Amino acid sequence: MKLNKVSIGLIAVAALWISSCKPKNAAQAVSGDAAQKVYVAPGQLDEFYSFVSGGFSGQVSVYGIPSGRLLKVLPVFSVDPETGYGFSEESKPMLNTSHGFVPWGDEHHLSFSQTNGDYDGRWLFANENNTPRVARLDLKTFTTKEIIEIPNSAGNHSSPFITDNSEYVIAGTRFSVPFDDENGDIPISSYAEKFSGALSFISINPESGKMAIDFQLKTPPVNYDLSHTGKGPSSGWFFFSCYNTEKAYTLLEVNASQRDKDFILAVNWKKIAEMVKAGKGRKVKTKYAHNVMDENTHTATSTIKDEVLVLDIADLKDVCYYIPCPKSPHGSDVDPSGEYIVGSGKLASLIPVFSFSKMQKAIEEKKFEGDFDGIPVLNYEAVLHGEVKKPGLGPLHTEFDANGNAYTSMFVSSEVVKWNLKTLQVIDRQPTFYSTGHLTVAGGDAKTPYGKYLVAWNKITKDRYLPTGPELTQSAQLFDITGEKMQLLLDFPTIGEPHYALMIDAKKIKDQQARIYDINKNNHPYVAKGEKEAKITREGNKVHINMTLIRSHLTPDNIEGIKVGDEVYFHLTNLEQDWDLPHGFTIKGSQNAEVLVLPGETKTIKWQPKTAGIVPFYCTDFCSALHQEMSGYVRVSPAGSSTPLQYGTGDSAPKAAK
Amino acid sequence: MGNLKNNSLKGITRIFALLGGIGLFIMIIAPIWRIELTAPQYPEGLEMTIYSYKVGGQVQIINGLNHYIGMREIHEDDFIEFKVLPYILGALGLLGVAAAIINKKWFFYTWTVLFLLFGILSMVDFYLWLYDYGHNLDPNAAIQVPGMTYQPPLIGFKQLLNFGAYSIPAIGGWIMIATGVILSGLSIYEFKFNKK
Structure with a gap:
């Protein structure tokens, strides 16, 4: 009996010891002054606006940071019975497309209008993935002013990223499909031969913000995922991540994950814009809607356009190059200096960082590995600045602070990782709850990031809030990034499913707000x-x-x-x-x-x-x-x-x- | 000679007469009086500004709110004052400039008296309007104000239901007050100097 008691005691101690080995849970990961840092007292205002994509809600939501308070949901691509958007006679034309009235959209990414690579606070652009469209919102009234449909495309995912002086907002197709002027009644298995990708360059009127499709690039059939503008030395270039270079059309999960390296497509858009001005390209018959809300009649009009200018990149010399990038890259992000291009290969075990100056040199010296459908593929080593080794699992998206650091979201290992752009060493990693998709650093895709805060937009929520049945909110997590280590401050719930989001200094937006519409101008x-x-x-x-x-x-x-x-x-x-x-x-x-x-x-x-x-x-x-x-x-x-x-x-x- | 000299003004008086005259010209265009309103639901405040020739500020909004208590709407056209005030101010201004040029005590005294009369009469007129608007409330209005009076203060602060009303001179009003005080002071000074 005595022995038994001893052994029970031993087992208990052992059990205690084993359980103490279990890693700490999230509750313990929050340090003492977090509450103070997110407390915006009643009557006080937040420091940043965060504009957050609404995913399958089709809308855009606006949060105050650091409080994480929801300020407003802006109707963009879905009808909104709360305001009458899509129900009032005036707003119905906003949701018109070449397919007729579409009451819903899938809104993934956002861009602010930029001047010299920094946010100028004038307009917000939003993409629609399903029925390809790009919207422009006015940041004086927080309303959708314009929606343009994208022809020859399907799944407008690599969008609406913007050039550094708002010359163009970009729409890269997720699905390659036959172009609108080609016979689409063909076997799906003819993907490699008959399907094409489309990259659309939508010009923005510098005064009114009005959009018009200036030209489209017809490319080999791949899937375009994300993109970002060059800036500083790389201004004039755009970098598109491509996956499915296997040209798979079924069971993409497996068949589009075969190659070790897919691509980042580097496009010299400035040169192409000059070619377009010089008369290059051909007019392609199509149908797409262009919807504009008039400020003074408060009424939208929808016009169906029937032609678009197309340039085939196989016909263009010295303007498009493929950079090999491991493995099915998602994020394609350019650092504030414009020198580094970070590819986040979602199945890769490392993060490649490419150098723009090395890329220029490699192009000059023709360091090509071969070609992809006639377009030169640059030598990986020749354009590589270096690789971040063992950053985590499932790198998706990278943003930057003003001090030479990069922050990458890891979907699979569920964390955010801070690393240095020069040394490529990991500085810190913090767990996220759970499985971060995009992340946002305040001003993190601009030439002059604000830094200070990072938000992880998580895809899995589970036990983070009081449960609400099988369907849960998507969770966002706010970090303080002013120190060497990132500090978790706050969880907050979101609407729809946020993908990409942006943070802008509140001062840029709040002082220009309209309070009323002048009835004399009605x-x-x-x-x-x-x-x-x-x-x-x-x-x-x-x-x-x-x-x-x-x-x-x-x-x-x-x-x-x-x-x-x-x-x-x-x-x-x-x-x-x-x-x-x-x-x-x-x-x-x-x-x-x-x-x-x-x-x-x-x-x-x-x-x-x-x-x-x-x-x-x-x-x-x-x-x-x-x-x-x-x-x-x-x-x-x-x-x-x-x-x-x-x-x-x-x-x-x-x-x-x- | 001594008599003649006694009849003319001191240098300082002439300077202030000139400045007072110019001040009156400024009063034609500058806001004279301001009524500021705040309420729990108007943290940013509402303002009504009275000029010699118009009512400025958020009169439309104030009229909209006043309809609940049955106060008559404030419209510029209902006030003869806005048509004649600029001329009265212009005339008084010209008299001030003339007083400086003519350099005669009797003229200066006359001008001072006219100005003070104008100041007092305009304040009385202002009060009467406030009284009129504040006491002639529509008995059928949605909200019956206790005692059926809702009169903003002539000067200072007064709580009226959910609104705090704060009535103060604006630039033009301050010019009027300053001119009144200075002219009175100088008149006394000139009068005493004359006696000596």
């Missing part, structure tokens, strides 16, 4: 710039109601003479010229979303009454103390009845005949 065809201009006009079965909204009534708020079968358009003008005073509108039984009308704006919602009766409508945004009173009635009469069209508010409301 040129909407159905605007009512005062209650005296409120009116109803009938054109056959179409009824146009120019209605005004102001605290706390709608004009007109009594409407009679609407008939079953009518198409009723409520053109809603918010007369307020005061900050933060939207009014909303909805009507009972509406098979449409509400609309949120900002001060000085006019928005239209269509309503088709199905049965006769009294139908109330009201303001949906709690605008004032008498918000509940901000309502009205429509009298709907049967089709063909002779109820006269009468309307008014207060004294002018229609009275029953006595």
Whole structure:
């Protein structure tokens, strides 16, 4: 018995010892002053705006950093019943494509407009992966101003990366497909011969920001993943990561992972732009939509374009080169100096760092390993600055601080790794929870990074928050990177699935914010710039109601003479010229979303009454103390009845005949 | 000769008469009075600025808010003052310049008295308007203000329901006050000097 007790004791001690060997968990990884560093006291403002891609939500979200507070979700590629985006008559054309109205998008990456390689705070560009599109958002109003569809493409993934003076925003196709002017009714197995890649260069008007596809490059069939602009000495070049150089078309998981090295495609876009100016390229028949929101009519128009200029890179000499890059690279990132190009091969056990000056030399000395479909492949060793050895597993994406350090996300080993660009030595590694996709350093893709904070955008969440059933939020993790070691500060939940995100100094954005729309500049065809201009006009079965909204009534708020079968358009003008005073509108039984009308704006919602009766409508945004009173009635009469069209508010409301 | 000399102004008085005249010209274009409003939901504040010829600031928003308590909307066209004030100020300014040039005590005294009368009358007029707007509230308004009075202060701070109203002179108002004080002082000084 005694022996037994001893042995039980020994087993217990042994068990304790073994369990103490287990690595520390995340809770212990947070150090004491983390709370202080993320605490933005009530009434205080964050230091950075973070614009975060919304993934399969199709939208863009905006967070304050370091607090991790969600500030707003911006409707871009998906309809938004909260604001009426995609439901109001004015915004429907924004979501038009060559396939017709598309209510949803898959939004992956973002770029800020740049001046001399730094963020200038004017516009934000967002890509749509599924039905290839690029959007431009105005950072004065935080609204989507323009969407352009990308022809000859499928899966606009390597997008919307931007050149260092906002000359072009880029759209590189994820899927290679036959071009729109070629017969697409062909066997899938003819991928290698008949399919092509497309890299689109969308010019940006330096004043208005308006986009236009200047030219497309037709390339051998591969998958384009990510890209980034050159800057400083490499300004004028663009670097695209390519995978599936195996040209697989089935079971890509295996078949596109065979080669030891895929490519980063280096493109001298400045030279190509000159060739285009000189008349090179051919016009290709296609169809794509270009949608523009007019600031003064608050109305979008959609135009279908039918031609695009294409240059085949096999025909271009001395402007495109393949850099071999291990293995199925995701990130293709250029450091702030513009000298180093970092490829993050998601199946590689090292991170290659290429040198732009060595690349120039290799091109000059024609140090080629061979060619890929006629395009020269540079010698790996000749362009290599060096390799980061054993950085972790599954490197995906790299950003930079201002002190010569790089930060790479590791999906497989679930960590962020800090390393030095010159020495290529790993300085620090911190676990992430769990499996980071992209990461963001404040200003991390600009010429002058802010540094200070890093956010890891994680793909797996599991136990990080109170559970919410099988579907969980995607988790983001904020690190302080001011010290030698990275310090985990905060977890915060996100919307959709963030891929790439950006952080910009709040000062660049906050002081230029619009508070209202000037009603005097409102040129909407159905605007009512005062209650005296409120009116109803009938054109056959179409009824146009120019209605005004102001605290706390709608004009007109009594409407009679609407008939079953009518198409009723409520053109809603918010007369307020005061900050933060939207009014909303909805009507009972509406098979449409509400609309949120900002001060000085006019928005239209269509309503088709199905049965006769009294139908109330009201303001949906709690605008004032008498918000509940901000309502009205429509009298709907049967089709063909002779109820006269009468309307008014207060004294002018229609009275029953006595 | 002595009598003649006693009738003319001291150098300093002439300088201030000239400056006062110029100040009155400035008052034509500069804001004269300011009413600042703050409320819990208006941390950034609202402002109404009174000029000799117009009402500036966020009058439209203030009118919108005032409709809840049934206060009449403030419109420039309802005030004859904005049409005549610039001329009165211009005339008083010219008299000031003239006082400096003519260099006669009686003229200076007359101008000072006219100016002080103008100052007092305009403040009385301002108060009467505030009283009028603050006491003639629509009995059918959504919010019945206790006592049916909602009168902003002539000068200083007053809490009116959720709004704190702070009424203070603007540049033009300060010029008016300073000119009034200086002219009075100089008149007394000149008068005493005359006696000697």
